[in-house]
Amino acid sequence: MFANHLLPALINLPALPLAGFWFGEAASTGAQDVDQLFALINWMCLFFFVLIIGMMCVFLFKYMKRDGHKEEWSPSHSNMLEIVWSVIPTLLVALLFVLGFKGFIDMRTPPANAYDIGVTAYKWRFQFDYPNGAQDEELHAVVGQPVRLVQQSNDVLHSLYIPAFRTKMDVVPGRYTYQWFEATKAGTYDLFCAEYCGKDHSNMNSNVVIHETQAEFDAWLAKINTPPDNPIEWGEQLYTRKGCKQCHSTDGTARPGGGPSFQETYGKTHQLIGGGTVVGNENYILDSLRKPQSQIRTGYKGITMPAFPRSLVKDKEVDALIAFIKSLSPDYVPEVETVPEVETPEEEGTIQDEVATESAEEPEPEEEPEVESVEKTDEMPDEEPEESAKENGETP
Amino acid sequence: MSATTPHAGDLHAHRFHAHHFDTQEQQFQAGKLGMWLFLATEVLFFSGMFCAYTIYRVIHPEVFAFAHQFLDPTLGAANTLVLLVSSLSVAWAVRCAQTNKQGMLLANLVFTVLCAGIFMGVKSVEYTLKFHEGLLWRSAYSFVEGSHPDLGPAHEQLRQFGLVSLGIGAAIVVLGMLVGVGLRKARGLFLAVALIGILVGSVCLARAGVVEEMTETQMGQMLNVGGYALAIGLGSLITGVILLGGENRGARWAFFAIAATVVGLGAGCLAANVYTANKEANAHSTHAHSTHGEAASAAGEQHDVSHDETHEAGSQHRATETTALVNEFTEEKLLYGGEGPKFPGIFFSIYYAMTGVHAIHILCGIGVFVWIIYRAAAGHFEPSYYGPVEYVGLYWHLVDLIWIYLFPLLYLIQ
Amino acid sequence: MNATADSIDDGGNEPAENYLNCSNTIASWAFTLDHKRIGVMYLVGICIALLLGGLFAMAIRLQLWMPEGMLFDEQMYNEIFTLHGAIMVFLFIIPSVPATFGNFFLPIMLGAKDVAFPRMNLASFYLWVFGTIFFVAAMLFTGLDTGWTFYTPYSAETSKAPVVAATMGVFILGFSSIFTGLNFVVTVNTMRPPGMTWFRMPLFLWSIYATGVIQLLATPVLGITVLLLGAEAVFHIGIFDPRYGGDPVLYQHFFWFYSHPAVYIMILPGMGIISELLPVYCRKPIFGYKFIALSSIAIALLGFLVWGHHMFVSSESTIAAVIFSGLTFSVSIPSGIKVFNWLATMYKGNIHMNTGMCYVMAFMFLFTIGGLTGLHLGTLATDVPLHDTYFVVAHFHYVMMGGALIAFLAGIFHWWPKMFGKMYNEFWGQVSAMLVFIGFNLTFFPQFYLGTLGMPRRYASYEGREGFPISEALVDQFTHLHRVSTGGAFVLATGLVIAAAVLLAALLWGRRAPRNPWGGATLEWTCTSPPIHSNFIDTPSVGDPYFYENMEWDPELGGFKTLPPAKPIETSEHQPAGSE
Incomplete structure (x- = not known):
């Protein structure tokens, strides 16, 4: 009392x-x-x-x-x-x-009516998964709606910290951790990673956007969940949203401590560390994304790009990124040569098909982007599609 | 019992009475308290691993139930017996020092190192067999019923470990050389350290270079043969160094002690090899299949699941299961795993960590016993001065005690 | 060192030969079994470590002058803060007071000729040297970037060589620490001369004893932890690495089971120094002797039960967090008892504001802030936002640096005349204390505010990343606070440099120190300055360590002399004790 x-x-x-x-x-x-x-x-x-x-x-x-x-006596x-x-x-x-x-x-103790948002932490960003399947790098919520964050880590320890809400919880690989908050004011707040996680720990921040009304939030959610029709445009969005931008430029310059520029990627032949070359085609991009350590280009020794499995970048999104990277290539001729949008899906389709034949569990790319990541039970190892893709790449 | 105090009336300054102690009694008590405190640190040191053991046994009881069956309780029990007997002999040695029975003192001490040698011999056979079968730590575990395990990662890791050890050995050598050259007084000491560093380093280098090209059978032979060679080589080296210092009784007995250790090692090795060979022959005659048939079937459903997957994944034995929480890890993972329930390698990780660290303690014990035997033969110990014998005895009892816990916890599960 | 030898005998009333000049060869230092020489060698060693760690600290402060980071890229910064933390913790603070003053003064204050195991003592020093060379070289050449805590799985996944080498270094240093602690515990237990009962021991010895107990009980756990971590990095044994079924939180439990008690290894000897200095400079017996003595033991024991408070947000279970929080508060009580007893000691005293006392006052101020801000962190609900922010950084610097380092400085100024037989310049000594005090507060107080505003630890920059800038108002605040802090760091560094200069100048030009310049009643002040090789000319008679009424300032001596009733005045009859 x-x-x-x-x-x-x-x-x-x-x-x-x-x-x-x-x-x-x-x-x-x-x-x-x-x-x-x-x-x-x-x-x-x-x-x-x-x-x-x-x-x-x-x-x-x-x-x-x-x-x-002089000192005086007093009890000791x-x-x-x-x-x-x-x-x-x-x-x-x-x-x-x-x-x-x-x-x-x-x-x-989160309230029973809390709205669950999945958090996947990886080096070096947070990804938020909303119940309708939307994924974004920003945390969005509504005033007065308790939100529970269901956190998992893709690699090392992280910690999701929102100073304005006075909440923090480590994101621990191998288990789920939780935290919750109920925002009282609309606005944009800072979000930090508070547990040291390696090189770009200090750049692992994001924003929390609190919407005034549920409608506003829903509108944002819908918007984020419907990608633009043009894959290049979508790819450009993903380029920022998935964090490619941090390490890869689009103007041909190599960022210090980062990877090769996207302008230099498509349609060129690249020297690999440890000998051999690889042609910058769709398979190369897919491999670089899913299994980046398998082929490191000369000049980028010791730079470790984290891998992006399906839970982080879906197959459809890979298509969009490839389209975007293609569009950056100096040889790329836009629009006039009729529809890269058509061409790209076609090529991707072949990969998709092969992947699909190998694994029945493959979620259908067309319909629902992905089940909520929290519930994902995708047991399929990453290696298989990649290996097939690599073989593919070697044959031509 | 053995903890009787030295004669209190002994007032004349003993030749081993350190100047900073007022009395010899004080010196003895200080040494004893020091040893007890050191033992406390040892207990805490092992407690970390016991803690890890407890936690993983609670989390993965099925792993322990499955994996412990690959350990042979007979060999474990034999080793327990050997250590218990050696504990007795070392206690007896302390008593002999107190009662000034010099002959029995030496005999007991040499018998103790002989037992230590036997223990290490049996242990080496156990390790070798497990290595053959791919019953290794978590990332190198590749046991597959009835076929050759993939020892690639184990070899690679051992190679890296060899290189790291080589680096450390080299650092010791350089430091030893520098200090040894600079200082006349301790040149011999530092040169000895440097020599040991070179030896360790070159053995590591040889292992690092050779390991990759060997088949696992050769590998096993190498482990045995290398073990002998290393022990005998080191032994004769140290003996040579000591004997050079002068023809004295202590040096001769130190040599005997090393020889006794090597003999024990060989005897233990041989006995354990004969035993396992017999056992395998028996198993082949009864079970056409293999020794571990029961073990494998005991693993239950989880085993079956992973078994199937292992076959799917092909020759590399990549286990495809992840944690119960379904966590996808981004980096290329070396999720090697052979048959058995999820993560059977964790049991062996703990097994190798605990028994390995324990074995290092046995080795240290042998080293200290050689020194004690040297001193005993030189006639240093008598009823008024026997502290070192008692301290080393206490250490040996602790090493023994830890094994008494390790044996049931690892070999006798269920 | 030999510079001091020239002027020793000109006073005429001290033996010409002391532990510093009784032999001169390099080997006589390198292979000395004399606890005093080992203490001096440790002092040199850890001062080098402090200098190194301090340089990295300045690099960190300069980096944070600009929001985008002024000097280094992220990787470099991560390596630098790792170096700073690891060097300061493992090489400087943990051995600082016990290995220097403990080694030098524990046997003397006890009335013994040496520690129980002098050879082990020397081995401890060489292990420290070897571990240090190994550790620093490993970190510099391999670029260790895990932070000094080596949290898994980051430490197990990134690169093997640095982690393995660093863990080896920590393992070796751990042995050094165990040897020192074991020596002290045994010495105090078995080598007290007649008359030196437990409750007649100076409080410094109580604190060193408690420290020794912690070193013995906690360090082995660190040893096994780093061994398992090394095995995890090389062999992937799956104990700590979740990729192989291990548990990263288990590592944190193991690590903090050592590293929290290690905090008390750092601060307890510091408290001991304060308990020793305060009565001397106040000319009053220590207040509440038994409570201070027993609170040291209480802290040592309770310190083992609170490690979980480093993990309130590490997904430790709620019930564990609650229990650890409760236990954490229990440790604050004995610390509080000490502070209040120190205050009561000052009451009705005659306070001599010497340099040593200036540092003691600085300690009281800084340690009080450090201790009180511990309440914010021990309270569960407020720890959550503050955990892993600059609030924590400020808190532990107030305790570790404001506590342990300032106490170390107090001790060094107090005992310098005894150790090297030279008096230093009081004025510049006090200037250094003032600068250190001001600089310290300027450096670390703003960090409390930084922490509450939300600035996380171990950030190389604080402007956010492309596309997601940190809000401007916050960056502005961060920048201002970091700049105040960086400015303060320079003041602090200046103070420390002046302190070092004052002490080194004393070696060269200082006037010869009397036996008892401050009027201490513990046994080291009955020795010559510096002490002779075997410490005491005659067997010392053990009295009350805090009884000052039979002492009087003698302007001729430039120090205190003891009046006849209790002990004979020091005379010139003493023979040069060549006893070897």
């Missing part, structure tokens, strides 16, 4: 300015609780700090060595004092423990 009602009332007034100074904007229901507790601890700390340092300073000035001053132990300064702090920290515990349980 004390903890439930009286205490917040007690600390509410002085708490807010102090918390407001420390933390940034509070934009979720949980954030306010955290801020209040933080402010309470601050007051407590301030009290003890002033007490200790104040006494230290007073003693320092009062008993500083000077002419005529006092059980009473020891008990006082053991018991009072014990009680206070016990209070903190209880409050922190309560708040923590709230943070760990």
Whole structure:
């Protein structure tokens, strides 16, 4: 009771300015609780700090060595004092423990009506999977709607951190982790990866966009879920959204520490590390995406591109990316030579067919982009289609 | 029992009385407390692995049930017995030192290293057999019923390990040389260290170079033969170094101790080889198929699933199952796995980690015993000064005790 | 070192020969079994480590001057913060106080001639040297970028060579630490002379004893953890790496089971130094001796039960988090007891504001902030947003650096005259203390604010990535705060350089130190400055370590002398003790 009602009332007034100074904007229901507790601890700390340092300073000035001053006798132990300064702090920290515990349980217990959004973390970005199958790099939600994030990692430890909501949870490979929030204000907030995950850890941030109304959110969801008809346009979107942009330029320059430019990719013959060459065709792009370590071009030694399995880039999206990369090639002649849009799907179709014959589990690319990633039970190993694709690539 | 204190009345300064201790009693107590504390650190050191064992046994009980059947309880029991006997002999040795029975002291100590040698011999046979069958740690596990396992990854990893060891050996050599050249006083010591570094390094190099081209049978022979060669070579080397220092009793006995270890090693190796050969012959005559028929069928449904998949995946034995949580990993994964339930290799990871670290402790124990035998033969120990014997005895009891836990936990599951 | 030898005998009342000049060859240092020489060698070693770690710290601070990172690319930055953390933790803070002052003063304060196992002591030093060379070389040449915590699976997947080499280095350093701790525990247990009862031991010894216990019980677990990690990197044994069925959170449990107690390996000796210095400079017996002594032991034991508080958001179970949070608060009580007892010691004292005392006051201030901000992090609900942000960085720097390093500096200024027989310049010593104090707060206080605003740790830049910039207002705030911090770091570095200069200048030009310049009552002040090889000329008589009433300032000596009733005044009759 004390903890439930009286205490917040007690600390509410002085708490807010102090918390407001420390933390940034509070934009979720949980954030306010955290801020209040933080402010309470601050007051407590301030009290003890002033007490200790104040006494230290007073003693320092009062008993500083000077002419005529001599130390005086005083008792060198006092059980009473020891008990006082053991018991009072014990009680206070016990209070903190209880409050922190309560708040923590709230943070760990999502409401029953929470809206699930899947999170897949990989080096070095988050991908959000919405229940209707849409995927995006930004986290979108609606004011007043509790959201539960179901997190999984594709490679190493990450941690999804939204300062404005005061929530954070590690994303651990090999298991699902959860966190939830309920936004109270529309707006755009920062989202960080807080667990060190390698080279581009500091670039693994994103945005949280909170929509004012459900309709607005639905519209966004629908938009994100319907790719543009033109595969090149779609590929260009994916180029940004899937993070290719971070390492691959489109103007022929190689980014420092990144991979080859997309302009230099299609229709050229590339030297590989360890000898051999590869022709920059559709299979090469597919391989580079699904199994990037299998063929590294000379000049890019030691640069490890993460692999993008189906859960991250669907087959249809690969088609679009290939179309986009093709369009960047200097030899590419747009529109006039009749419809690359037609040509591309045709070529991809052959690959798709072969893949499909090998695996019955292959989701039909045409109809539903993918089941919700959380429930995916796709057991099919990545190697098989790639191997077939590689063989394909070697024969011509 | 063996922990009787030295004669308190012994007031004259003993020749091994360190100047910074007030009394010899104090010196003895300090040494003993030091050893007990060291044993505490050892217990905590192993506790990490026991903890890992517990956790994985809880998570994957089926793996332990399946995999432990590849361990031979008879060999394990034999080793347990050997260690228990050696524990007895070392306790007896302490008693002999207290009662000034110099002959029995030496005999007991040499018998102890002989037992240690036997233990290592049996262990080497066990390791070799497992290597043949691909019963290896998680990523190299490639056991397949009735066919040759794929030892490629194991070889590759061992090669890398050899290279890393070579690097470390080289670092020791360089450091030893530098210091040894700079300082006259300890030149001999550092040169010895450097020599050992070179030896370890070259063995590693030889292994690293040779490993890839060998078939697994040759590999096994190499392991055995290499083991002998290394032990005998090192032994004679150290002996040579010691004997050069002067014709004394301690050096001779140190040589005997090393010889006893090598003899024990050979005897253990031989006995275990004969035993397993017999066992296999028997199994072949009864079961036309193989020794591990029961083991494989005990694995249950999960085994069958992965079995099928293994065949699908072809000669590389790539297990296609992932964790229960269905996690796709992006990097090229070396998910090697042979037959058995999911992740049978984890059992062997733990097995090799625990028994391997234990074996390193046995080796250290042998080294320390050689030193103790050297001192005992030189007549250093007597009722008023026997601390080192007791401390090493305590260490040996702990190593023994750890095996007493390892044996049932690894060999006698269910 | 030999520069000090010239002026030793001009006072006439001290033996000409001491532990520094009793033999001069390199081998007499390299193979010395004298705990004092080993302590001095450790001091040189860890100061080099501190310098190295400090340079990397400055590199980090400069990098963060600009939101996009001023000096390095991400990879380089990651390697640098790994180097900074690993060097500071494993090579500097953990051995700092125990291996230098512990080695030098533990036997002397106890009244013993040496530690129980002098050869093991020397071995500990060489293991440290070897481990250090190995560790630093491995990190520099192979580009270790896992952070000092080596979290799996990143450490098991990226590259084998650096991880294997670094774990080997940590393993070796762990042995060094175990040897030191074992030596101290055995020495205190078995080598106390008659009259030195447990509760007559100086508090520094209590804290070193507690530290030794932690080193013994925690370090082996780190040893097995790094061995398994090395095996994971090479053999993929599937214990820690989820790709092979292992559990990355298990690694964190193992790692923090060592590394949380290691925090107390770092801070307990520091607290011991403060407990030792404060009564001397206040001329008052320590208040609540038994409570301070036993709180050291309590911290050592409770420290083993709280490792899980590093993992509140690591998907550790909720119930585990709650239990660890509760236990975490329990550790704050003994620490609080110490602080209050220190305060009470000052009451009605006669406070001498020497350089040592300036550092003690700085410690009290900084450690109080460090300890109190621990409450924000121990409280579950507030830890969640603060975990892995700069708030944590600031917190542990306040405790580790504001605590352990400042205490180390306090100790070095306090004992320098005893160790090397030279007095340093008080004025510049106090200037250094002032600069360090101001610089420290400027560097790290803004980081609390950075953390609450949401700046995560281990970021090479803070402008966000292309297409997803961090909001401008936030970047502005981050930039300002980081710049204050970087500026402060330069003030701090200046202070440390001045401190080093003051001490080194003392070696060359300092006036000869009297036996007891500060009026301490512990046994080391009855030795000559510097002590002779066998520490004591006569067997020391053990008295109350905090009884100052029989001492008097003697301007002629430039130090304190003990008045007749308790002990004879030091005389010139002492023979040069050539006892070897």
